[in-house]
Amino acid sequence: MLLITLLEIPLIAAVISAAVPRRWRWLDEYVAIGATLLEAILALVIAHRVALGETVSATWMFAPDALGALVLAIAGVVGFAAAIHSVGHLRAEASKGILGFSRIREYFILFHLFFFAMFAAAASTTPLLTWVAIEATTLATAFLITIYNKPSALEAGWKHLIINSVGLLFGLLGTLLFLNAATVAGAEGVRITWSSLTELAAHMNPLLVQIAFVFILVGYGTKTGFVPLHTWKPDAYSKAPAPIAALLSGVLMSVSFAAILHFMGITNSAIAAAFTQKLLIAFGILSVLTASLLMVRTRSYKRLLAYSSIEHGGVMALGFGFGGAGIAAALFHMLYHALAKPLLFFSAGNIFLKYSSTKVHEVRGAYTLLPVSAVVFMTGILAASGMPPFGIFFTKLAILGAGISEHPYIVMFAVIGFAAVFAGLIRTAAHMLFGEPPRALPAGESNSLTLVSLTFIALIFIVLSVWVPSELTTLVTDAAEIVQPAAEEVPLIVPDLDAGETVPLEIAL
Amino acid sequence: MISFTFLAVSAFILMILMNLLKKNPSVVTAFQIASLLVAAALMSLGLKEGAYGLMVAGALSLIVKAIVAPTFLRNRINRYNGYFSASAYTRIPLTLTILAVLTGFAHFIITSAVPSADPTIAALLLASIFGMCFFMVNRTGTLAQTIGILGIENNIVLLTVFLGLEHSIALEIAIAFDILVWVGIAATFLTLIYRQFGSLEGAPMTHLRED
Numbered sequence: 038m039l040l041i042t043l044l045e046i047p048l049i050a051a052v053i054s055a056a057v058p059r060r061w062r063w064l065d066e067y068v069a070i071g072a073t074l075l076e077a078i079l080a081l082v083i084a085h086r087v088a089l090g091e092t093v094s095a096t097w098m099f100a101p102d103a104l105g106a107l108v109l110a111i112a113g114v115v116g117f118a119a120a121i122h123s124v125g126h127l128r129a130e131a132s133k134g135i136l137g138f139s140r141i142r143e144y145f146i147l148f149h150l151f152f153f154a155m156f157a158a159a160a161s162t163t164p165l166l167t168w169v170a171i172e173a174t175t176l177a178t179a180f181l182i183t184i185y186n187k188p189s190a191l192e193a194g195w196k197h198l199i200i201n202s203v204g205l206l207f208g209l210l211g212t213l214l215f216l217n218a219a220t221v222a223g224a225e226g227v228r229i230t231w232s233s234l235t236e237l238a239a240h241m242n243p244l245l246v247q248i249a250f251v252f253i254l255v256g257y258g259t260k261t262g263f264v265p266l267h268t269w270k271p272d273a274y275s276k277a278p279a280p281i282a283a284l285l286s287g288v289l290m291s292v293s294f295a296a297i298l299h300f301m302g303i304t305n306s307a308i309a310a311a312f313t314q315k316l317l318i319a320f321g322i323l324s325v326l327t328a329s330l331l332m333v334r335t336r337s338y339k340r341l342l343a344y345s346s347i348e349h350g351g352v353m354a355l356g357f358g359f360g361g362a363g364i365a366a367a368l369f370h371m372l373y374h375a376l377a378k379p380l381l382f383f384s385a386g387n388i389f390l391k392y393s394s395t396k397v398h399e400v401r402g403a404y405t406l407l408p409v410s411a412v413v414f415m416t417g418i419l420a421a422s423g424m425p426p427f428g429i430f431f432t433k434l435a436i437l438g439a440g441i442s443e444h445p446y447i448v449m450f451a452v453i454g455f456a457a458v459f460a461g462l463i464r465t466a467a468h469m470l471f472g473e474p475p476r477a478l479p480a481g482e483s484n485s486l487t488l489v490s491l492t493f494i495a496l497i498f499i500v501l502s503v504w505v506p507s508e509l510t511t512l513v514t515d516a517a518e519i520v521q522p523a524a525e526e527v528p529l530i531v532p533d534l535d536a537g538e539t540v541p542l543e544i545a546l
Numbered sequence: 547m548i549s550f551t552f553l554a555v556s557a558f559i560l561m562i563l564m565n566l567l568k569k570n571p572s573v574v575t576a577f578q579i580a581s582l583l584v585a586a587a588l589m590s591l592g593l594k595e596g597a598y599g600l601m602v603a604g605a606l607s608l609i610v611k612a613i614v615a616p617t618f619l620r621n622r623i624n625r626y627n628g629y630f631s632a633s634a635y636t637r638i639p640l641t642l643t644i645l646a647v648l649t650g651f652a653h654f655i656i657t658s659a660v661p662s663a664d665p666t667i668a669a670l671l672l673a674s675i676f677g678m679c680f681f682m683v684n685r686t687g688t689l690a691q692t693i694g695i696l697g698i699e700n701n702i703v704l705l706t707v708f709l710g711l712e713h714s715i716a717l718e719i720a721i722a723f724d725i726l727v728w729v730g731i732a733a734t735f736l737t738l739i740y741r742q743f744g745s746l747e748g749a750p751m752t753h754l755r756e757d
Binding site: 118165169172173176179180183186188191194195198199200203206209210213216217220242244245247248 | 557588655659675679688694698699705710711720723727728731732735738739743
């Protein structure tokens with residue numbers, strides 16, 4: 038019942054949004070916030086129940102495991118914040134004459150359909166349904182990226198549609214090869230689920246599994262944004278409205294990563310984990326280094342955030358590639374990144390509303406004109422660059438620690454990349470936030486609702502950075518076991534505020 | 547029942563033809579023939595095995611890819627003067643060489659790892675998939691990119707059928723619906739692109755720069 042309701046709400050919200058007449062345009066906003074609030078509550082309840090070991094299902098096609106439940110929770114919480122921010126952001130753009138009622142209505146319809154697709158992908162029990170749902174996210178976001186109807190936005194939307202469609206077709210091919218391997222290994226009927234694939238993995242043709250996983254990694258890796266499959270990302274993120282860019286970066290990346298991780302777990306059950314680990318390490322370090330180089334020379338702050346997303350995707354890939362404690366650390370990194378990116382994109386959206394430019398050199402003195410957004414932007418910059426006491430610092434440290442003994446050179450290059458990332462982010466933020474602002478611009482935030490979303494996400498991010506609920510730890514532990522089905526107790530270092538020091542947190546992987 | 551040998555060889559030849567043809571209407575026609583073959587394969591196999599899901603998939607494939615998609619594409623060609631596609635980035639000899647390499651690579655993958663009753667058929671189908679990817683990369687027009695994606699999907703479906711994979715009817719309908727929505731969105735994009743840039747070619751699309 039819970040899961041069915043979670044899937045129904047965005048569909049109902051989309052229908053209502055489509056039917057809203059111009060004179061009731063406020064209804065779109067209330068429906069968006071109300072629907073996403075309900076979705077967030079349901080997603081958290083489902084995640085809680087899954088963490089307690091319960092099965093939450095809706096027909097045989099939807100029953101999230103720990104990994105799916107974690108992604109559902111991320112999508113629910115970030116989605117609620119994005120809905121609030123969307124309302125504020127779009128109100129400001131409507132007042133400037135940038136977007137009219139029909140475009141705003143189109144935005145909210147696609148927004149809800151986007152969430153339906155993401156929830157379906159996260160909760161799906163079958164690889165094929167996951168593919169259909171992730172393909173649906175591509176379709177839903179194509180027009181969201183082009184919502185401003187400018188030539189560059191249209192190009193970005195087309196590029197996003199084509200590159201992701203081709204990538205997902207390779208993902209489909211990989212999925213079908215996995216299903217073929219399962220059929221040959223003895224799977225019967227049409228209901229081949231993640232769990233049945235895992236059970237049959239040991240009997241699958243190892244070479245076929247390897248080839249299938251490569252197609253999966255290329256396919257879903259395109260969606261995740263691994264280098265060299267990332268070319269659509271900077272354009273899409275820089276042209277999409279700020280709330281959509283935040284969702285693409287924080288939530289959709291988690292959804293597509295979850296698909297990769299499911300297949301990784303199956304592959305690791307079929308053959309030695311070294312195969313998948315090497316591939317992920319290769320994509321990871323390439324993404325980190327490429328993104329760090331691009332971040333140093335970029336002139337657009339929205340592109341900077343896109344490159345940061347690519348870098349964090351690389352960090353997660355490194356964590357999953359290193360294995361051991363790196364897996365749990367990478368899952369926590371996924372969570373923290375999903376919270377940090379909205380901080381950055383939302384505040385960047387407020388900066389854009391004030392300065393009407395995404396060029397770094399045209400933004401000066403944001404701290405004077407937009408003190409709240411500027412502080413949050415700086416907080417997000419520090420978090421994304423891996424500064425303590427934010428959670429990303431600990432997860433990066435744990436990931437590097439997981440890899441230092443067996444991959445010292447990879448870790449060394451990663452650290453160099455992180456240093457370049459830090460330099461790029463801080464330099465850009467310092468230029469934008471300090472200095473003399475343009476005299477023609479009035480001081481003051483554009484919209485109070487955008488501050489509500491910023492505050493909401495910032496609070497959650499900061500609280501989770503210093504306190505991790507036990508259910509969340511359980512969920513991450515169970516999710517880690519899906520990725521690498523082996524029992525091994527390894528310590529993950531987290532801060533213990535009561536003791537006033539860091540202590541090892543024992544996690545069984 | 548249409549033989550898989552005929553299907554695989556036809557799909558492979560159509561893939562090569564699409565890579566060599568210069569005019570968009572001809573490419574759309576080749577794609578339509580390929581889609582008809584896919585639909586016929588699905589329906590005849592469904593009839594032979596009494597598999598209702600396959601027959602449904604075949605019917606949906608016929609409607610979406612053999613009728614709706616080509617209609618959309620021809621409509622865009624006629625409306626936006628997309629009769630001629632720009633020349634491909636590579637000339638014919640190099641195109642054929644690359645296709646040969648891709649075919650060899652597909653054969654290597656199949657013979658190494660994919661168990662099937664006839665490796666040659668599977669290799670031809672996999673080579674058709676790679677060939678359509680190359681088609682997308684090698685052509686300058688947005689129409690070619692659209693046809694390329696649909697062509698890749700056709701060949702994946704054929705490979706799936708040949709490998710004997712079954713899906714539930716619900717999933718077949720979901721995949722077909724997905725493709726239908728994709729066709730609609732792509733057609734809308736082509737309209738927007740023409741209105742914005744005055745052409746369906748990729749050359750005018752140069753607004754994405756470091757800004």
